[in-house]
Amino acid sequence: MKRLLASYGRDDEFRAIAEQIIVEEEKKNNKVLARTLRKSLENGSSSSWPRSMKSLAPLIPFPDAAKDFVERVEPTHTTKDVVLSASNTRVFISLLKEFRRTEDIQRKGLPVRSKLLFCGPPGCGKTISAEVFAAELGLPMFGVKLDQLISSYLGETASNLRKIFDFARKQPCVLFLDEFDALARSRDDSSEHNELRRVVNSLLLFIDRLRPQGFLIAATNLDHALDSAIWRRFDEVIWFDKPDEQLISRFLRMKFRNVATAFDVTTKADELVGFSYAEIERVCIQAIKSTVIEKRKDVRERDFNAAILDERRRKAGRSRLAAQS
Incomplete structure (x- = not known):
């Protein structure tokens, strides 16, 4: 803190020392404090900071050598x-x-x-x-x-x-x-x-x-x-492997935690074995969109079944392309 105060007016040094303090708080698991300090440092235009901080570069000056990569x-x-x-x-x-x-x-x-x-x-x-x-x-x-x-x-x-x-x-x-x-x-x-x-x-x-x-x-x-x-x-x-039935059930509960359904989505977990999380997420999103399109308040089993069929068609197309190559 003494070094921080002593560096007042020297922008680069001030920022580097502030970053060291933030990293130390992160290592101590003081995440809330660290995030608040980081946000304050990045928002240098705040009236609580010295006027000279308004024009500071991003946290720890970004090296020109790496900026393109x-x-x-x-x-x-x-x-x-x-x-x-x-x-x-x-x-x-x-x-x-x-x-x-x-x-x-x-x-x-x-x-x-x-x-x-x-x-x-x-x-x-x-x-x-x-x-x-x-x-x-x-x-x-x-x-x-x-x-x-x-x-x-x-x-x-x-x-x-x-x-x-x-x-x-x-x-x-x-x-x-x-x-x-x-x-x-x-x-x-x-x-x-x-x-x-x-x-x-x-x-x-x-x-x-x-x-x-x-x-x-x-x-x-x-x-x-x-x-x-x-x-x-x-x-x-x-x-990272494709999820088994138990993990798929957890994933489905997570995806529908704020969505009304007319059936228990976890009963569909066995039909999704062999799918990746990204594929399962597409199924969930497509099923939910059906309720929006049809102006309904809940997802029905037929919505989910149709979304699974669409994803299987997509997977089959990719498999054919892979076989041809």
Whole structure:
């Protein structure tokens, strides 16, 4: 606090010290206070702040080197919007507790888990879990813009990678790298050229050296395509599978918690086994829209059955395309 007051009038220094205070409160699990402080700092135009704060840059000046490759992800979901298996719930709770005791653990000379790999088919909760996890940690989430990161110019992709890892080292955040297989594809794949093999070599080195102030989360739908050396670089691998009947029932209750129904939606769980969460959500939304279109107050079983048939037709079309390719 003394350093904060002493830095009055020096915008960058003031903001950096304020951020350190906020991070400390987040680690102590004082999430409400931390969020209030962060909001106040970002809304520098408030009359309670010094006049010079009105023109300040975003929280911790965003490095020019990384600005083309990462973007802020604003949270739109909470723990009420995600359904996890018991094993995944246990892992996430353990990670949260460990993060909040970072200093105590490090004082004992022990490492803190901070590099996570999410694996599983599309639509099974990897991205939403990363978002909710970041919100529970009280850390901002940044997504890597893969289309910008992978350069058409030989040698530039590895240089771009260095910039995002430098960003993750300096900025307390959750850095989310989706479609990780695009960068970490097996070097044994004969279809890949030497430049991409060099990118994987650089990626392995950067992950090894990274000691983030928050978390690095990489996610992939194609875990079988990853280079064999990637796996040991991550502190934790979390698997996201298609939900079983029990998880589907929980998901249906969650989706219809504020919606009137003329039947028990959980009786439909067995018909949705083999669907991803994203597919089940589409079924729910389509069934609810039917009541709006027909100006009814409740969802009926025929609405839900029709939505399931539509989703099965969609799945069958995708299967035919996959078979043709």
